[in-house]
Amino acid sequence: MKIRTSEYIITEVFHSLKRNSWMAFASVGTVAVSLFVFGMFLIIVMNMNRMAVSLESQVEISVYLEDRLTDSEIKAIDKKINEMNGVNSVTFTDKIKALDIFKERLGDQKFLLDAIEGENPLPNSFTVKVVNPSLVKTTAIAINDFEGVETVKYGQDVVEHLFDITRLIRLFGIVLMILLAGATLFIISNTIRLTVFARRTEVAIMKYVGATDWFIRWPFMLEGIVLGAMGGTVAFIALRIAYNMIVAKIYDTIAFFPLIPTYPFMTYISIIIVCCGIVIGAVGSVISLKRFLKA
Amino acid sequence: MIEMKDISKVYENGVVALDHINVSIDKGEFVFIVGASGAGKSTFIRLLFREVLPSSGALIVNGQDVVNMEHGDVPYLRRGLGVIFQDFRLLPDKTVFENVAFAMQVIEAPRRRIQHSVNSVLDIVGLREKYSCFPSQLSGGEQQRVAIARAIVNSPALVIADEPTGNLDPDTSWEIMDIFKKINGGGTTIVMATHDKEIVDIMKKRVIAIEDGHIVRDEAQGAYGYEN
Ligand SMILES: Nc1ncnc2c1ncn2[C@@H]1O[C@H](COP(=O)(O)OP(=O)(O)OP(=O)(O)O)[C@@H](O)[C@H]1O
Ligand SMILES: [Mg+2]
Numbered sequence: 001m002k003i004r005t006s007e008y009i010i011t012e013v014f015h016s017l018k019r020n021s022w023m024a025f026a027s028v029g030t031v032a033v034s035l036f037v038f039g040m041f042l043i044i045v046m047n048m049n050r051m052a053v054s055l056e057s058q059v060e061i062s063v064y065l066e067d068r069l070t071d072s073e074i075k076a077i078d079k080k081i082n083e084m085n086g087v088n089s090v091t092f093t094d095k096i097k098a099l100d101i102f103k104e105r106l107g108d109q110k111f112l113l114d115a116i117e118g119e120n121p122l123p124n125s126f127t128v129k130v131v132n133p134s135l136v137k138t139t140a141i142a143i144n145d146f147e148g149v150e151t152v153k154y155g156q157d158v159v160e161h162l163f164d165i166t167r168l169i170r171l172f173g174i175v176l177m178i179l180l181a182g183a184t185l186f187i188i189s190n191t192i193r194l195t196v197f198a199r200r201t202e203v204a205i206m207k208y209v210g211a212t213d214w215f216i217r218w219p220f221m222l223e224g225i226v227l228g229a230m231g232g233t234v235a236f237i238a239l240r241i242a243y244n245m246i247v248a249k250i251y252d253t254i255a256f257f258p259l260i261p262t263y264p265f266m267t268y269i270s271i272i273i274v275c276c277g278i279v280i281g282a283v284g285s286v287i288s289l290k291r292f293l294k295a
Numbered sequence: 296m297i298e299m300k301d302i303s304k305v306y307e308n309g310v311v312a313l314d315h316i317n318v319s320i321d322k323g324e325f326v327f328i329v330g331a332s333g334a335g336k337s338t339f340i341r342l343l344f345r346e347v348l349p350s351s352g353a354l355i356v357n358g359q360d361v362v363n364m365e366h367g368d369v370p371y372l373r374r375g376l377g378v379i380f381q382d383f384r385l386l387p388d389k390t391v392f393e394n395v396a397f398a399m400q401v402i403e404a405p406r407r408r409i410q411h412s413v414n415s416v417l418d419i420v421g422l423r424e425k426y427s428c429f430p431s432q433l434s435g436g437e438q439q440r441v442a443i444a445r446a447i448v449n450s451p452a453l454v455i456a457d458e459p460t461g462n463l464d465p466d467t468s469w470e471i472m473d474i475f476k477k478i479n480g481g482g483t484t485i486v487m488a489t490h491d492k493e494i495v496d497i498m499k500k501r502v503i504a505i506e507d508g509h510i511v512r513d514e515a516q517g518a519y520g521y522e523n
Contacts, residue, residue: 210374
């Protein structure tokens with residue numbers, strides 16, 4: 001594009017925004033509100049996702065060993081598990097310690113153990129952590145086949161439920177955000193349609209004197225982009241304030257709640273929100289111009 | 296300059312506005328299109344700059360095939376034409392100079408050439424002094440002169456006008472016609488639809504009369520031929 005044309009387009013956008021400042025104000029407001037809601041959902045979905053992931057990573061495998069094993073056999077199994085792919089840590093709990101822990105848990109009802117008269121019914125065990133929750137099941141099944149392993153427990157139900165829930169949250173979030181983006185696009189293209197409508201004589205004259213579609217489109221598109229970017233900026237400032245308040249509130253009440261820290265998370269959110277505003281503004285203006293450029 | 300072969304135009308609502316029209320207009324001609332209200336004059340004019348497409352037939356304007364043209368080529372057809380309407384169609388928030396310059400800006404002409412060409416066409420229509428006025432500060436005749444300046448600023452080979460004097464009193468109408476004569480004298484083809492009997496009769500130019508979508512008369516130095 002030629003420089004004088006860019007100058008022309010920028011002047012046009014400036015004049016148009018000044019002339020229709022109320023309309024511009026209204027569209028920036030609408031975009032800001034829609035993108036704020038959109039951003040809130042994004043923040044909620046990403047936080048829930050992170051929560052689910054952190055819960056998933058806390059799932060452990062308990063490996064119970066046969067009683068007849070010697071110390072060196074136990075060491076061999078420890079080594080074998082440690083050498084498996086995706087295993088993060090292996091902790092050994094001998095049967096005496098296991099009984100102590102059990103007694104502690106029983107508390108006042110310790111007397112129940114009197115019935116077994118000094119015999120320790122608990123096995124030696126390993127607690128295995130894996131790097132990725134999706135490895136829990138396969139790792140557990142593999143360990144179960146080792147020589148000297150009595151049983152393996154890993155809370156199948158918990159793991160599978162968590163997978164279901166996170167998948168649902170992601171799906172729900174994506175669907176909701178697509179719907180919201182569509183609604184925002186609709187609102188913007190309607191607002192810009194008003195601007196275009198107010199300037200339809202100008203568009204018609206441009207066509208009579210031989211302006212190309214792109215020449216006509218540029219100023220409106222840039223106007224849409226400016227409105228979208230301004231709406232996005234207002235939305236992300238509001239989102240930042242809101243998120244800081246939420247983070248502060250939650251730390252006051254439940255200190256260990258795993259919220260995503262503000263930095264750099266909110267920087268990414270701001271970039272996403274402003275980009276969404278820009279794209280929606282550009283696409284919205286092209287959509288609303290379509291009817292005027294057809295003939 | 297204009298070659299119309301077997302052109303018909305049927306609007307979506309079924310109205311037959313033009314019915315198998317054949318017209319040939321040469322470079323440099325001055326042609327009046329006359330006829331009663333609803334005869335099809337505006338439809339004829341609008342076909343020439345492809346504001347409407349014919350339902351059937353072939354149409355060549357300024358060497359370009361109007362019927363089979365790509366949508367993206369339409370702006371380039373229009374750059375070779377100047378279009379003038381009864382209602383002037385000026386931009387109210389632009390000055391006289393800006394309204395005329397607008398036609399050059401949209402085809403991305405260099406700024407210095409815009410300055411030069413706009414001044415020289417404002418001289419032709421006699422509005423050089425009023426370059427900084429807004430349309431609302433001008434009389435009807437002056438507004439139409441601005442519209443003419445805008446139509447000719449890119450030196451089109453063909454000027455098309457649909458009742459350009461329709462909103463003007465007789466004296467002002469003659470001022471407009473004098474400008475058209477001047478433009479035509481420079482070799483520009485002019486096609487003008489009109490209801491103005493006096494103008495047509497005095498000018499003694501080619502007259503094409505349309506009735507109910509048919510050409511009923513085509514005379515080299517014709518008269519209006521209807522009672523007003
Ligand atoms: N966009 C349209 N859709 C449907 N019918 C139309 C359209 N434009 C014109 N017509 C019809 O086509 C016929 C010819 O109209 P046109 O405007 O060409 O007449 P005209 O000779 O210019 O009349 P006038 O002298 O009143 O301007 C009329 O019957 C009119 O009602
Ligand atoms: Mg008409």
